[in-house]
Amino acid sequence: MFASSAFAGTITFGSVGNQFDMEFVTIGNPGNPADNTGNPNPAGSVGYSYGIAKYEVSEQMVQVYNNLGPVPINKSSRGPKKPVTGVSWNEASRFVNWLNTSKGFTPAYKFTATGSTAEDARHLNISLWDPTDTLDYDPANRIRSKRAIFALPSYNEWYKAAYYDPETGTYFDYPTGSNTAPSITTGGNGQNTAVYSTSGPADVDFAGGVSAYDVMALGGNAFEHEESTFDLLNLSAAQVRGVRGGWWGGNVAELSSSIRYAWEAGHRDFPLGFRVVQLSGSPAAVPEPTSMAIFGLGALGMAYRARRKAKA
DSSP: OBOSSOOOEEEEEEETTEEEEEEEEEEOOTTOOOBSSSSSSSBOOOSSOEEEESSOOBHHHHHHHHHHSSSOOOOOOSOTTSBOOSOOHHHHHHHHHHHHHTTTOOOSSBOOOOOSSHHHHHTOOOBOOOTTSTTTOOTTOSSSOTTOSEEOOOHHHHHHHHHEETTTTEEOSBTTTBSSOOEEOSSBOOTTEEBOSSSSOOOTTSBBOBOTTSOBOSSBSSEEEEEEETTSOOOOTTSOEEEESOOTTSOGGGGSTTOOEEEOTTOOOTTEEOOOEEOOOSSOOOBOGGGHHHHHHOOOSOOOOEEOOOOO
8 A cells, every 4th residue: 555645664676685674754744833943944844744764874784875876976984783884965966866766766866967986976066957857947046956865954854853742843952852952862862962071972772861752863974965955045056055963973952943154065074874764655655564564575153154175
């Protein structure tokens, strides 16, 4: 059975002996009000239900992709359950494309150029979908295919999952379901805790308290790529992208709803990771949890400068 509104559940990617499970949480309450107090302003209003991975993408997930996917991407080496970091936006989008194509769906992002070396290929910018791409072109978002089932989260999708309170219809200041800064943890799942001001990241499933939607480590552990360009327009394939959420060595202000940074799409940095969203898409929706097993087998303030860092 298929449904466009039920996303919670676990999906298996890869093949027997070389696979991983990704757990998704439903972000409902479509048409919720936007937040006018954070950054960007407004943010967080999403007109549809969607799913978001409960945990950040791990090293083990990327290792499976590197074994099976078309273009291997960078992978940190702290342990299989640690968040993968040092990943550029372009690399993360290649991973997401493989999630789609490995299940028979359309890639979310359009890569048209090929590099002379594997290293070149990892950092190539996408192309924008254009009106000749009839089934994929969305004039409101030329980065993401309309048919994508899996994608990087837009700035609104990420912000809502992190800060929105579906019970009150208001927004929290921190992505741990609180307006009080979370306490520091080096690993755990205590309420209103997060991994920051520490020496390294925690395992993705033991990385602090959860948001109001039960999503872990939207604050701390690793910075996360947004799909959206920093100017929010999505009209340039090479435009710097939004990054947010804070990281294990950062300060608590970076976890708040008021902080958003920018990174160039083709550049890595050691604290940069990502997570995935799940969409209903077209022509087919993703299965409900009851059919997931079958599916699996078949600096506070205006810190807006683009960061160009050395490769990890």
